[in-house]
Amino acid sequence: MTETMARPPLDKKIISKLEEIFGEERVLTRNTDMITYSYDASFETQLNPRKPEVAVIALSTEEVSQCVKLANEHNVPIYPRGAATGQTGGAVSTKGGIVIDLSKMNRILDIDHRNMQVIIEPGVVQNDLNEALKPYGLRFPPDPGSANMCTVGGMVSNNSSGLRAVKYGVTRHYVLGMEVVLPTGDIIVTGGAKSKALKSVSGYDLAHLMIGSEGTLGIVTRLRLKLLPLPVTRGIILCSFKQLEDAGAAVNAVFSSGLQPSAIEIMDFNCTKAVNMMKPELNLPVDNEAILVFEVDGAKEEVTSQVARLKKVVETYASYIKFSDEPEECEKLWQARKLVGAAVGLLKPGGFRVYGGEDICVPISRLPETLREIHNIADRYGIVCGIYGHVGDGNLHTGPVVNSNNEVEMENVQKMIDDIHDLAIKMEGTTTAEHGVGIVRAKYMDVEHGPAMDIMRAIKRTLDPNNILNPGKMALPN
Template structure:
C-alpha cells in the first residue's frame, strides 16, 4: 500500500546553502530519513506516505527565516513539522520539497507567573509545559489526548482542544501573541512587539489568523501564552444510560440546571466493551447504549456541592451511577475514558484502529441522532466501530476497527469515513473540531464554507504568492 515515489533530489546549490544554514548534521537527505518524515498518525498517510526531498532540523528563528528565504527564492515547498502526532496529513510533504523539523526548538523561555503568561518555542511538548508550570500553581488549559507527545506549536497550527474544552475553550483562547516567519522569510511579532498585556484590541488580530492555518500562512517560532490557576480539586460523576437519547437529555438537563462541568465525555456500548476487555476490574455496565463521565473542578467545597447537584440531576435519566470527589477514586473513574482510544482496537481480533472521520462536531441537540446514524453507517459497511468524545460541545471521535489484510474492509472503511464527514455537514456541524483539515478533509472545505473559501484562498495568495508554505493542504491553491 506504500505509494511513496521518491522525488528528484534538490540541486546541489540549494543543498549547499541549506548546509551552510543548518550544518552537515542537521541536513538530512538519505532515503531512510526521508521515509521517517513521510507520514503522521493519519490513516491516509499510512496508506499513501509522501517523502520530502530533504529535511532540516531548526534550532532558531534565524535558521527558519533563512531556510524560508531560500525556499521562496527557488520556489521550493516547505513543510513545518512538530511531533507528527497529527491525524490529517497536515505536516506531510505531498509535493516533495523541504521538511522543516521544529521539534528541537523546545525551550521554555520564560514563565512570567506574576503576569499569568509564559513564552515558549513551538517544539515544547504540552505536558512538559504543564509540568514546568505546576510549581507556580499554573497551567496551560488545552489538553488533547496526545498531550504527552504533541507540541504546542502543532496545537496552535491546528487550534487543538481536548477533554475540557467545554469549560476552558480551545488553544486560540490562550495565545496572546507569537513570533512568525512569513513566506518571504520576514519575521513579525503579533499581539504587540513588546506587549505583556493579557488582552488587546489594537490592530488586526494577526495571531488568530495564524492559529488554525496549519502552517500555510507562516511558521510560528515563539509563543506567548495565557495561563490559568490550577484547580484545587476535581470531582467525577460516571453514569450509564439504556438509550443514547437519555444521555443527550441528561446533558441538556445538566446545562439547564446552571452547572458548568469542566468535561462531559461519552462512550458508546462498543467503547464500554473495549475498556472492560482492556481493564476488566473497572467493571463498566455492558447492557446500555452509552456512558457519560462528568467532571467538575474548583475549590473542594464547591466541587463537593457540584458533584451532589450533578448526581441529583442525572439520576432521573440513568440506571447506574458512581461519583466521588476524592482524588484517587476520581482517577479510577476517569480511567475508563482515558483508556478508550487505545482499547477500541480490541473489538476485532487482529484489528487495526483507523483514525478517520475522527473528530466531527455537531450541535448538541443532534448528538444522539448522529451517534445512531454513525452506527447505521458502520453496519452498512460491515465495520466494527466505537464512538466516544466530548459530548459537552458536540465533538466526537469514531474508532473504526479493520483487518489491514482484508481488501474489502479497507475499501469499505474509506467509504464509511466519507459518509461520516458528509453526515457531519448534513447535521449542520463541521468535519473537524480538533485535529484540523490537512489533506484528509480538504475535499469538504468548499461545501462546508461556501464563498468564504475564496476569501481564505485570497489571503493565502496575498501572503504566500509562490505557494511555498505547506502547499496541497486545506483546499488552498495547489
C-alpha cells in the same frame, strides 16, 4: 510509497545551502530518514506515505527564517512539522521539497507567573509545559488526548482543544502573541512586539489568523501564552445509560439546568467493552449503550454543590451513577477515558483502529440522532466501530476497526468515513473540531464554507504568492 514530487528534483546547491544554515548533521537526505518523515498519525499516510526530498532540524528562529528565504527564492515547498501526532496528513509533503522539523525548538523561555503567562518555543510538549507550571500553581488549560506527545506549536497550528474545552475553551483562547516566520522569511511578532498585557484590541488580530492555519500562512517560532490557576478540587461522576439517546439527552439537560462541568466525555458500548478488555480491573458497567464521565472543578464547596445538582439532573436518564472527589479514584475513573483511543483496536481480533472521520462536531441538540446514525452507518458497511469524545461541546471521535488484509473492509471503511463527514454537515456541524483539515478533509471545505473559501484562498495568495508553505492542505492551492 506514493510519489509526491511533481516538480524538478532539488538542486544540489540548495542542499549545500541548507547544510550551511543547519550544519550537515541536521540536514537529512537518506531514504530511511525520508520514509520516517513520510507519515503522521493519519490513516491517509498509512495508505499513501509522502516522501519529502530533504528534512532539516531547526534550533532557532534565524535558522527557520533563512530556510524559508531560501525556499521562497527557489520556489521549493516547505512543510512545518512538530511531533507528527496529527491525524490529517497536515505535516507531510505533497510534492517533494523540505520538511522543517521544529520538535527540537523545545525550550520554556520565561515563566512569568506574576503576569499569568509563559513564553515558549513551539516544540514544547503540552504535558511538559504543565509539569513545569505546577510549582507556580498555574496551567495551560487545553489538554488534547495526545498531551504526552503533541507539541504546543502543533496545537496552535490546528487550534486544538481536548477534554476540558467545554469550560475552558480551545487553544486560541490562550495565545496572547507569537513570533512568526512569514513565507518570505521575514519575522513578525503579533500581539505587540514587547507587550506583556493579557488583552489588547490594538490593530488586526494577526495571531488568530495564524492559529488554525495549519502552517499554510507562517511558521510559528515562539509563543506567548495566557495561564490559569490550577483548580483546588475536582470531582468525577460516571454514569451509564441504557440508550445512546438517553446519554445525549442527559447532556442537554445538564446545560439547560445552568451547570457548567469542566468536562463531559462519552464512551459508547463498544468503547466500554474495549476498555474492559484492556484493563479488566476498571470494571466499567457493561449493561448499557453509553457511559458519560462528568468532571466538575473549583473550590471544595463549589464542587460538592455542583455534584449534588448534577446527580439530580442525570438520574432521570441514567441507570448507574458513581461519584468521587478523591484524587486517586478520580484518576482511575479518568483512566478509562484516556485508554479508549488505544483500546478500541481490541474490538476486532487482528484489526487496527482507523483514524478517519474521527473528529466531527455537531450541535448539542443533535447529539442523540448523530450517535445513533453513526452506528447505523457502521452497520451498513459491516464495520466494528466505537464512539467516544468531548460530547460536552458536540465533538465526537469515531473509531472504526478493520483488518488490513481484508480488501472489502478497507474499501468499506473509506466509504464509511465519507458518510460520517457528510453526516456532520447534514447535522449542521463540521467535519473537524480540533484535529484539523490537512489533506484528508480538504475535499469538504468548499461544501462546508461556501464562498468564504474564496477569501481564504485570497489570504493565502497574498501572504504566500509562491505557495511554498504547506501547499495542498486545507483545499488551498497545491
